[in-house]
Amino acid sequence: MTIKDFSRSNFIGAIKSLAIKATLFTYVAPKLRKEVGKCFNIEDHVNFSYNFHLKLKLPAKLRDGFKITPMQIEEEIARLLNLLADLRPKALLEVGTASGGTLFLFCQVAQPDAIVISVDLPGGPFGGGYPEWRIPLYKSFAKERQRIHLIRADSHDPKTLEIVKRILGDGKLDFLFIDGDHTYERCEEGL
Template structure:
């Protein structure tokens, strides 16, 4: 994705999914909200990831950990009219209007680590395979000071086999000092 296209999405105002003035668990929904203000990732890291994904010409995107749904606007831009976007989030946090995107979009509100979630994704895909997988879901559990990477590992182990040969995966929160990175390195 070229810089101009990325910036046009990053800097745009998008209608909120919620009616103006409604208080959600995430604050008051304004009439229009800057896409950049809803992002958890830095512009640099997210732009790098989108450009990395764009190199494989993704038509099918699977996102584990949807958050507020802002990334769907970018996935839509790289997947296009014949694209398919599947997002999984344990709770319905989406407060952006993602109903007008060009791609076919499936929002699954469920725990990504369950067999039911995996079967739901497989049912949507049918015989198709994922081009780009983004995992930003459960980062593992801390029990008595010890990190249990099982939830993160489950997401990777469950959904990586659905990615086509030549497809790519990206992970959020895997910087060098993070347990996610250490888990992935194992």
């Protein structure tokens, strides 16, 4: 590869990144907020999370980059959300953001002023490591006065725990969802 080729590929990569960010800010996030306003119950929100990307009038390859599909089985996540809707958590933590599907759904059942924290390991082996350009998309999931905190770090690192404690202040978590490292040993360690 020559310097000219390298520069060309960097330039093309930068243009693609700018195009994705512009699409996100001008089209995808406003479309998400508009469409989610048409959801009236948990079933609607679950269906929305699995199918939102299909509502985007974009080329398939670009459209698929905006999926917010949860990795869970629809019926299982719906049952969990029904339980959470009764709890109405004020502070919740998710380990494993992936495509943001459960993050979106948890925001829908949390209190309007909830603290929602999501920890994800960049480059994680189990679907983690969302690109930085998705951060504004994930932040757009917040309802009313909710505050979403996205922590891109190892959930097992003591520094990550300190960040979470700072965010919560004197508060406690109402709900913890561990869906990150999918090995038994690391999940048990996380408890």
